[in-house]
Amino acid sequence: MxxxxxxxxxxxxxxxxxxxxxxxxxLIEDSGFGWRVLLDVVKEGxxxxxxxxxxxxxxxxxxxxxxxxxxxxxxTPDRFWSTAVGEFGAEAGPAxxxxxxxxxxxxxxxxxxxxRLPVAGKTVFSxxxxxxxxxxxxxxxxxxxxxLNARVLDPASLPDxxxxxxxxxxxxxxxxxxxxxxxxxxxxxNARVAAAGHG
Amino acid sequence: MTDPTLLVLTSLAxxxxxxxxxxxxxxxxxxxxxxxxxLYGAITRLEQRxxxxxxASEDRRQPYAITGAGREYLEEELGRMNRVAKAAAQRLxxx
Numbered sequence: 001m002x003x004x005x006x007x008x009x010x011x012x013x014x015x016x017x018x019x020x021x022x023x024x025x026x027l028i029e030d031s032g033f034g035w036r037v038l039l040d041v042v043k044e045g046x047x048x049x050x051x052x053x054x055x056x057x058x059x060x061x062x063x064x065x066x067x068x069x070x071x072x073x074x075x076t077p078d079r080f081w082s083t084a085v086g087e088f089g090a091e092a093g094p095a096x097x098x099x100x101x102x103x104x105x106x107x108x109x110x111x112x113x114x115x116r117l118p119v120a121g122k123t124v125f126s127x128x129x130x131x132x133x134x135x136x137x138x139x140x141x142x143x144x145x146x147x148l149n150a151r152v153l154d155p156a157s158l159p160d161x162x163x164x165x166x167x168x169x170x171x172x173x174x175x176x177x178x179x180x181x182x183x184x185x186x187x188x189x190n191a192r193v194a195a196a197g198h199g
Numbered sequence: 200m201t202d203p204t205l206l207v208l209t210s211l212a213x214x215x216x217x218x219x220x221x222x223x224x225x226x227x228x229x230x231x232x233x234x235x236x237x238l239y240g241a242i243t244r245l246e247q248r249x250x251x252x253x254x255a256s257e258d259r260r261q262p263y264a265i266t267g268a269g270r271e272y273l274e275e276e277l278g279r280m281n282r283v284a285k286a287a288a289q290r291l292x293x294x
Contacts, residue, residue: 020239020242020243023218024235024239025259026259027238030219030260031222031234040237042236043234043236044236044239044240047240
C-alpha cells in the first residue's frame with residue numbers, strides 16, 4: 001500500500017511536487033497508508049491534472065477531428081448492395097451452383113458474394129452485388145442471377161440506402177480521435193512548460 | 200460547511216498549523232476527515248489566492264498561517280452563510 005500511495009503521488013504535476021512534495025509526503029506518513037488515503041491521493045492527483053489541461057487545445061483538436069472526418073465522409077462515395085435469391089432444383093444435382101457460376105464466369109468475381117442457404121434437397125443461394133449507384137447495382141444483380149439460369153425466388157432488391165459510409169460514426173470517430181490527440185498535446189505541453197520552469 | 204478551503208481557513212483562523220494538525224482540528228470541529236490529497240488541493244488553491252502563506256520551519260511538516268486577505272474572505276463567507284442560515288431558519292418556522 002505504501003508503494004501504491006507513493007506511486008499515486010507521482011500523478012501530481014511535477015511543478016506541484018517540487019513545491020509541495022516533501023510536506024505532502026510527510027502528511028501521508030502521518031495519515032497512515034490506507035485505502036482511503038490512496039483513493040484521496042489519486043482523486044486529487046487526477047483533478048489537478050484535469051484542471052491543468054488547456055481545454056482550448058482539446059476543443060480545437062476535437063473540432064479539427066470533426067472537420068477532417070466530415071470532409072473524408074463527404075468525399076467517400078456511397079456504396080449500395082442489392083441481393084437476389086435463386087434456386088436450383090434437386091434434379092440439377094449438388095454441384096449445380098458451382099457449375100453455373102463457372103459457366104457464367106462469376107466464380108472468381110470479388111464484387112459478387114454468393115452464400116449457399118441451408119435448404120434440404122435443393123440448392124438455394126443468395127447473390128449480393130455492390131456498387132456506387134443504387135439502380136445500377138440492382139440491374140447488375142438481376143443480370144447476374146439471370147446468367148446463372150436459376151429459378152429466381154426473390155428478385156434483385158433496389159437498395160433503400162447506402163450501407164457505407166456511416167457518416168455520423170465517421171465524424172464521431174474523428175471527434176474521439178481529436179479528443180485523444182488534444183488531451184495528449186495538452187498534457188505534453190504542460191510537461192514541457194513544467195520542464196522549462198525547472199530548467 | 201464541507202468546502203475544504205473554508206475548513207482550512209477556519210482551522211488556521213485559530214493559529215498556524217501544519218497539514219496533519221489541520222486534519223485533526225477539522226475532524227474535531229466539523230466532524231469531517233479530509234484526506235491528504237483533498238487537504239493539499241485546498242492548501243494549493245488558498246496559497247495561490249494569497250489567503251494563506253507558509254511559515255518558516257525546519258520540519259518537513261510545513262506550517263501555514265492565514266493572511267489578512269484570507270481572514271477577510273472567511274469573514275465575508277461566514278456573513279453570507281449566517282444570512283442563509285437565518286433565512287432558512289425563519290422559513291422553516293411554522294406559520
